[in-house]
Amino acid sequence: MTDYLAGEKSGSRPAQDAPEFQAVVKDVNARVAKLLSINGTKSPRYYHKALGKITWGQCGMARDKAGLEQAIRDLQALRDDFWKNVKVVGSGEALAPELERAGRVADFLDFGIMMCLDALTREESCGGHFRTEYQDAGEAQRDDAAFAHAAVWEWQGDGQLPARHIEPLVYEETQLSTRSYK
């Protein structure tokens, strides 16, 4: 980052009447209206806790294929339930902590699914990201042939699974090696 932000000239932000800005305002207002209109029975905090329980259990330090697949199904069901049964008190016109929380939890639900999908796709163990199927006498077993890359996930719209993009890690001078903790 270094002086990336310091060099930012004041007044260089896009104007508020830019079409991109207006589109975001419209999206945000629609989302706020939707969250406030559901008027279900469960609080945003209920979903936050349920989400935490699933990801902590199935996408923690040690995870496996079956658990991650189950977690994705559970999170999709929880996300569907959220958008049908969440209860958000307050209004979009004043400070509304529950609306803020609901917005964050909605994001976390999408992000939790992506995180489990990423862990599922990565069929190797790498450091603390331990897939129990991929181990060598209790040590994390990397698969550099298939996974020597950095990956990002791209948002594909509400309710859609994100798309994965990779950038290969190419080393010209050094050789990849595995550290032994024994």
Added chain:
Amino acid sequence: MVQDNGKEPTLALKLRVWRQRRGQPGAFEEHALPAVPTSASFLEMMDMLNEQLIAQGKDTFAFDHDCREGICGMCSMTINGMPHGPIPGVTTCQLHMRNFRDGETITVEPWRARAFPVLKDLAVDRSAFDKVIQSGGFITVRTGSAPEANNIPVPKPIADEAMDAAECIGCGACVASCKNGSAMLFVGAKINHLNILPQGQAERDRRTLAMVKTMDDAGFGNCTNYGECQAHCPKSITLDVIAKLNRDYLRARVKEFFSSTGKPSKGGD
């Protein structure tokens, strides 16, 4: 206190909590919580109250919070008349319910000060503090790469004193506890933190004059040595930072007077 075998003791509490919409008069609302675990923090107790209100279809109480580990300066409730509650040297998030009695009525209010208008319920607008910091709570250095730390020797006693002042988390409890609504403990801590370090010398006088002016313009009162701020500061900042602020302010004013050319200042010291 109800105590089952092997179970955590709980408290039955009555709460009088301030309810206010921005720009409108406020009032206390009374609520009861039947079983608050004694290990809950004060903010967790407020979370329980809010969950109960959601279940009843009522609006929750807005309150500020962030790190919940006593370092961010966001939590800001006046509890039984005391900013951050009855335990010295802790923020509201680090105050635990074991410090209250079963059956007790607890009164919860926002910070009350003219310079901190209520946004909603227990949340107040503390941007006046941001303005004070923006006016002088910094040193000007080129960004991009950190300079070698050992280039500027700092004597250990000075470093310690600056660190003590830098403990201030800018929560505003000093203002809320003061009869005059004075922010001088906060401004004193920030001035002391920067003005005694070698790195702070270049802008010392300018900083002091600007921060004091911004503080006065924001509507904070003056210090008359009640010492309430020191008693309620969650970081135990002491009144001597105010004495040092006054000293630095006098120094800067005198220097300004004798160096005045009658032309507007270019901003140098």
